[in-house]
Amino acid sequence: MKRQRIVVKIGSSSLTNDNGEIDQVKFNDHVDALAMLKNVGHEVIVVSSGAVAAGFARLGYSSRPQTIKGKQAAAAVGQSLLIQSYIERFSAHKVIPAQILLTRHDFADRDRYRNAFAAMSELLDRGIMPIINENDTVSIDELTFGDNDMLSALVSGFLHADQLIILTDVNGIYTSNPRTDPDAVRLTKLDEISDELLGGADDIGSKVGTGGMRSKLLAARTAHTLAVPVFIGTGRGPSKLLDILKGYGDGTYISSPAANTINTNRQWIALHSESTGRLYVDKGAEEAIVHNGRSLLPAGVFKVQGEFGIGEVVEVFGLDGLIGKGEVTYSSEQLKQTISNKDKLEEFKPMLEVIHRDRWVQV
Ligand SMILES: Nc1ncnc2c1ncn2[C@@H]1O[C@H](COP(=O)(O)OP(=O)(O)O)[C@@H](O)[C@H]1O
Numbered sequence: 623m624k625r626q627r628i629v630v631k632i633g634s635s636s637l638t639n640d641n642g643e644i645d646q647v648k649f650n651d652h653v654d655a656l657a658m659l660k661n662v663g664h665e666v667i668v669v670s671s672g673a674v675a676a677g678f679a680r681l682g683y684s685s686r687p688q689t690i691k692g693k694q695a696a697a698a699v700g701q702s703l704l705i706q707s708y709i710e711r712f713s714a715h716k717v718i719p720a721q722i723l724l725t726r727h728d729f730a731d732r733d734r735y736r737n738a739f740a741a742m743s744e745l746l747d748r749g750i751m752p753i754i755n756e757n758d759t760v761s762i763d764e765l766t767f768g769d770n771d772m773l774s775a776l777v778s779g780f781l782h783a784d785q786l787i788i789l790t791d792v793n794g795i796y797t798s799n800p801r802t803d804p805d806a807v808r809l810t811k812l813d814e815i816s817d818e819l820l821g822g823a824d825d826i827g828s829k830v831g832t833g834g835m836r837s838k839l840l841a842a843r844t845a846h847t848l849a850v851p852v853f854i855g856t857g858r859g860p861s862k863l864l865d866i867l868k869g870y871g872d873g874t875y876i877s878s879p880a881a882n883t884i885n886t887n888r889q890w891i892a893l894h895s896e897s898t899g900r901l902y903v904d905k906g907a908e909e910a911i912v913h914n915g916r917s918l919l920p921a922g923v924f925k926v927q928g929e930f931g932i933g934e935v936v937e938v939f940g941l942d943g944l945i946g947k948g949e950v951t952y953s954s955e956q957l958k959q960t961i962s963n964k965d966k967l968e969e970f971k972p973m974l975e976v977i978h979r980d981r982w983v984q985v
């Protein structure tokens with residue numbers, strides 16, 4: 623079997639019980655399956671939820687806390703318990719796990735994004751299994767990545783994974799929530815995540831999870847745009863992840879489009895960067911960058927908004943609205959000067975494009 627890079631996301635409900643503790647039976651089942659996947663030669667990255675759900679009982683809460691400080695405190699306790707359990711159980715399989723806690727800021731800052739990529743690549747090269755979670759205890763907003771479903775999709779794109787497996791407590795995507803709708807029908811294969819499907823997925827999950835199926839569908843949609851195939855479902859026993867890879871999983875398979883993967887730089891521009899300005903372009907420029915794959919030249923820009931430096935990311939608007947985002951090779955000052963002297967463009971950086979085609983993403 624060809625060596626594959628696989629991201630496995632495990633939800634809180636698949637690791638813990640409603641009382642705020644790790645469910646050792648479920649937990650061990652996942653670890654044994656992850657170890658088997660790795661030990662047959664695949665690269666495995668885990669996105670593990672469960673920090674809040676595994677920690678709240680020890681803080682004296684009777685159910686998942688609702689306040690931000692309650693969740694953050696529970697996550698601090700629960701994350702340590704989870705990692706301790708991962709280390710112990712994996713040691714029997716001679717697998718070494720590494721804890722990685724991320725916040726949205728780590729991805730929004732380009733240097734930190736590159737560092738994270740380098741560190742994860744090094745771990746994988748050295749045969750270590752990264753176990754990723756959101757750094758809940760220091761996240762400024764409660765839901766910085768949205769949730770771990772979205773985090774797993776972003777990580778899959780970032781690491782150019784061959785497959786994203788989202789393990790949860792339901793055996794796939796249904797036309798509506800199977801817990802509340804007895805007529806819900808399971809879908810075993812999808813080519814895309816339609817708006818209709820999203821409408822049938824509510825955001826009510828288990829007592830310990832967040833986001834329900836809706837967040838998984840949104841994550842699957844993001845993974846789809848990043849050309850990563852997704853499986854959402856469940857399974858039991860040490861060979862369950864291998865079975866999922868072979869196509870025998872108990873859940874829903876979402877195929878990836880034939881399109882090429884998006885390189886890491888362009889993923890950063892599309893999904894993580896913060897835009898610091900806006901450019902408005904004319905019809906000819908829109909045609910050139912959207913339909914002909916050209917770079918954006920100063921001659922096509924007629925208005926510049928905001929203050930930005932060279933290398934920052936701006937939004938680009940055509941006559942009918944937003945058309946994309948890109949990294950600029952001019953500061954806002956230079957660009958304003960340039961376009962106000964269009965008749966003398968040759969004198970001022972005549973050949974330099976405003977946004978190079980390799981630094982451009984369409985919306
Ligand atoms: N259309 C749907 N198909 C399947 N499950 C759904 C759907 N809509 C809502 N759900 C609910 O989503 C739950 C899984 O979400 P959640 O508890 O957040 O999982 P996890 O903790 O694994 O992230 C299921 O138990 C199910 O009740």
Ligand SMILES: N[C@@H](CCC(=O)OP(=O)(O)O)C(=O)O
Nearest residue numbers: 634671672673674769770832
């Ligand atoms: N980062 C949080 C989990 C957030 C989350 O998305 O939970 P889940 O819906 O169970 O995947 C934690 O570890 O408790």
